[in-house]
Amino acid sequence: MDKSIKIKIDGKGIIAKEGQTIVEAAEENGIYIPTLCHLKGIIPSGSCRICNVKVNGRFLTACTTKIHDGFEIENNSPEITELRKIIIETLFVSGNHYCPACEKSGNCILQALAYQYRIMIPRFPYIYEQREIDASSPKLILERNRCVLCKRCVRTIKTDDGKNYFAIEGRGHKARIILDEELAKTMTEEKAMKAMENCPVGCILKKETGFIKPIGERKYDKESISKVCVK
Amino acid sequence: MSQKITIDPVTRVEGHGKVTIYLDDDNNIKQSRLHIVEFRGFERFIQGRPYWEAPVLVQRLCGICPVSHHLAAAKAIDVIVGAGTGDKLTPTAEKMRRLMHYGQIFQSHVLHFFHLASPDLLFGLDAAPDIRNIIGVAKQNKHLAVMGVMMRKFGQEIIKVTAGKKIHGTGAISGGINKHLTIEERDSFLKGENNIDQMIEWSGEALNFLKNYHRNNKDFIDNFASFPSSHLSIVRKDGAMDLYHGVMRAVDNEGNRILDDVSYQDYLNYIAEGVKNWSYMKFPYLKHLGKEKGWYRVGPLARLNTCDFIPTPLAQKEFEEFRAYTKGKPNNMSMHYHWARLIETLHAAEVMKDLLNDKDLLTGELIVKGEKQSEGIGVIEAPRGTLFHHYRINDNDQIAMANLIVSTTNNNDPMNFAVNEAAKQMMQGKREITEPMMNAVEVAIRAYDPCLSCATHALGQMPLEIVLRDKNENIIQVKRT
Numbered sequence: 202m203d204k205s206i207k208i209k210i211d212g213k214g215i216i217a218k219e220g221q222t223i224v225e226a227a228e229e230n231g232i233y234i235p236t237l238c239h240l241k242g243i244i245p246s247g248s249c250r251i252c253n254v255k256v257n258g259r260f261l262t263a264c265t266t267k268i269h270d271g272f273e274i275e276n277n278s279p280e281i282t283e284l285r286k287i288i289i290e291t292l293f294v295s296g297n298h299y300c301p302a303c304e305k306s307g308n309c310i311l312q313a314l315a316y317q318y319r320i321m322i323p324r325f326p327y328i329y330e331q332r333e334i335d336a337s338s339p340k341l342i343l344e345r346n347r348c349v350l351c352k353r354c355v356r357t358i359k360t361d362d363g364k365n366y367f368a369i370e371g372r373g374h375k376a377r378i379i380l381d382e383e384l385a386k387t388m389t390e391e392k393a394m395k396a397m398e399n400c401p402v403g404c405i406l407k408k409e410t411g412f413i414k415p416i417g418e419r420k421y422d423k424e425s426i427s428k429v430c431v432k
Numbered sequence: 433m434s435q436k437i438t439i440d441p442v443t444r445v446e447g448h449g450k451v452t453i454y455l456d457d458d459n460n461i462k463q464s465r466l467h468i469v470e471f472r473g474f475e476r477f478i479q480g481r482p483y484w485e486a487p488v489l490v491q492r493l494c495g496i497c498p499v500s501h502h503l504a505a506a507k508a509i510d511v512i513v514g515a516g517t518g519d520k521l522t523p524t525a526e527k528m529r530r531l532m533h534y535g536q537i538f539q540s541h542v543l544h545f546f547h548l549a550s551p552d553l554l555f556g557l558d559a560a561p562d563i564r565n566i567i568g569v570a571k572q573n574k575h576l577a578v579m580g581v582m583m584r585k586f587g588q589e590i591i592k593v594t595a596g597k598k599i600h601g602t603g604a605i606s607g608g609i610n611k612h613l614t615i616e617e618r619d620s621f622l623k624g625e626n627n628i629d630q631m632i633e634w635s636g637e638a639l640n641f642l643k644n645y646h647r648n649n650k651d652f653i654d655n656f657a658s659f660p661s662s663h664l665s666i667v668r669k670d671g672a673m674d675l676y677h678g679v680m681r682a683v684d685n686e687g688n689r690i691l692d693d694v695s696y697q698d699y700l701n702y703i704a705e706g707v708k709n710w711s712y713m714k715f716p717y718l719k720h721l722g723k724e725k726g727w728y729r730v731g732p733l734a735r736l737n738t739c740d741f742i743p744t745p746l747a748q749k750e751f752e753e754f755r756a757y758t759k760g761k762p763n764n765m766s767m768h769y770h771w772a773r774l775i776e777t778l779h780a781a782e783v784m785k786d787l788l789n790d791k792d793l794l795t796g797e798l799i800v801k802g803e804k805q806s807e808g809i810g811v812i813e814a815p816r817g818t819l820f821h822h823y824r825i826n827d828n829d830q831i832a833m834a835n836l837i838v839s840t841t842n843n844n845d846p847m848n849f850a851v852n853e854a855a856k857q858m859m860q861g862k863r864e865i866t867e868p869m870m871n872a873v874e875v876a877i878r879a880y881d882p883c884l885s886c887a888t889h890a891l892g893q894m895p896l897e898i899v900l901r902d903k904n905e906n907i908i909q910v911k912r913t
Contacts, residue, residue, distance in 0.1 A: 334480060342829070408829055409829070411488075411606065412487075412602040412610060415603065416597050416601060416602050
């Protein structure tokens with residue numbers, strides 16, 4: 202039997218299971234902590250920092266930090282909210298995100314987070330980085346203008362013998378997602394579709410399947426991401 | 433002291449228009465021009481995008497008739513995905529798209545007549561600008577204003593249930609449509625408070641309002657800014673009016689067919705676009721007649737001149753009256769655009785009623801695909817006229833070339849003629865431009881319902897500029913409203 206652990210999130214006492222991360226414990230208790238690079242079921246990387254919380258006065262990523270007895274966690278404080286807004290705004294200005302004609306609109310986590318945190322306009326200037334689209338693979342298009350370098354695709358989409366289809370090439374602002382040219386040729390329909398689903402934004406697009414899901418029926422069309430995620 | 437006002441290029445066509453008028457020694461009108469000073473750019477920046485994005489992305493060039501661009505692009509992409517040239521879509525997909533389109537025609541025509549044109553008719557060309565707008569209409573004739581608002585709402589709601597959103601939806605996708613109509617949605621239009629029968633009745637009422645105005649202002653409606661021209665549209669294969677799909681047909685000012693039964697996939701063999709250094713808008717013309725004689729009008733007036741009949745009973749009756757007025761010959765009177773537009777409004781309402789009662793909207797296959805092609809052309813009769821979308825893709829499914837001939841572009845030459853005629857009739861020999869004269873020029877432009885905000889009564893903020901020059905091209909007077 203799992204050992205129970207008592208922690209507090211925003212002053213509210215909750216009971217969670219030993220071994221759970223803060224994100225998992227919060228979700229099980231109906232508390233929303235935003236995530237972007239994290240995907241349920243895979244090892245968290247804590248790279249996007251959107252899940253940052255304050256644990257006993259220290260900033261920690263909630264997706265990677267396992268709970269311990271006595272954790273007092275700040276999640277919804279003005280300080281944390283402001284920090285998250287800054288992260289979201291930074292992601293918007295460092296890419297070229299044009300939601301209106303994006304296939305992922307309504308299913309996009311970045312867009313949903315912007316709505317959740319009521320971001321009207323970023324406080325930082327847009328960089329308008331020149332990013333090239335790679336449409337050379339038979340099944341996928343990499344729309345790098347929208348990539349947030351979360352590595353979800355790198356971590357989850359692999360061949361049956363464990364090879365990576367995706368990788369990050371370059372460093373700093375030149376870092377970009379790439380797709381193995383040879384492996385891409387043999388990628389199955391299912392894997393291609395999974396790659397598109399796992400991408401939190403509209404970077405990985407499955408060819409010839411655009412806009413099948415009508416507006417109004419998409420994941421975050423009717424409810425905010427905080428409600429969708431804690432059901 | 434004279435001055436020259438320059439409007440820098442701004443995005444999208446809706447926005448600023450500029451009229452220049454040149455005078456000769458005797459202060460007669462030598463030349464008038466409607467300048468479109470905006471640069472679009474969509475044909476360029478769509479390049480490199482995945483082809484299935486075209487219907488969703490390109491429609492963003494318009495906020496009034498995005499559905500027309502959405503569907504014209506979708507029709508072009510249908511060809512690319514091997515879904516045929518309008519003949520292979522599933523019944524559900526074709527009928528849902530038609531419902532979306534006729535909803536768009538309905539709301540756009542209503543918007544134009546009630547919100548933009550009716551203030552001129554209700555108050556007269558020389559009424560004060562502060563009452564010559566939709567608010568003024570609401571104060572003077574509440575019923576007319578309510579009709580306008582509710583009819584437009586109906587059309588917008590039809591768009592919402594077919595496209596997903598009232599503006600910039602995603603309903604039409606490569607090879608079909610992405611949703612059915614639900615029974616609840618259908619019943620709200622058939623049985624709701626302001627239902628489709630009410631829309632048909634109000635369409636007839638609006639038509640009677642205009643016909644009554646025509647009877648009392650015959651000289652103005654028949655002669656103002658009139659000039660002979662050719663007319664072009666698509667018609668159904670059997671000659672019926674069809675605003676969603678058909679073959680290209682054009683008639684000259686005498687009614688002779690100068691283009692007939694032409695597949696729009698071959699449009700480049702018949703239509704070319706000229707350019708002039710004083711406008712960002714191109715000047716399309718029929719190739720075999722050349723630049724000077726090949727220009728034509730599009731839109732409601734043209735469509736009623738090219739088709740043989742309207743396939744719904746009430747609109748057909750009105751069509752017969754309309755055609756009888758010119759003894760079966762093409763109608764070349766600019767102000768009769770309003771009449772034609774309201775007949776189409778009635779027709780759109782009748783078509784929507786038929787479609788709403790069609791069970792194919794509720795169930796059935798949504799998408800069809802076939803052998804992929806590298807090029808596709810989609811043409812539709814948008815509210816303002818014939819709309820061409822043409823795309824070519826590369827081996828990676830990216831758009832490599834896009835060519836758009838937008839309805840208002842087709843009417844470029846005609847609008848310039850109309851401006852010239854209006855200027856001659858209202859300003860000939862006069863050195864001072866008065867506000868009613870300027871409005872008269874706008875009324876001529878407005879009849880064409882161009883996709884420019886100069887065609888709107890923007891509550892006193894019309895961005896129309898008129899420049900009056902003497903024979904040496906010196907500016908005598910510049911007026912901006």
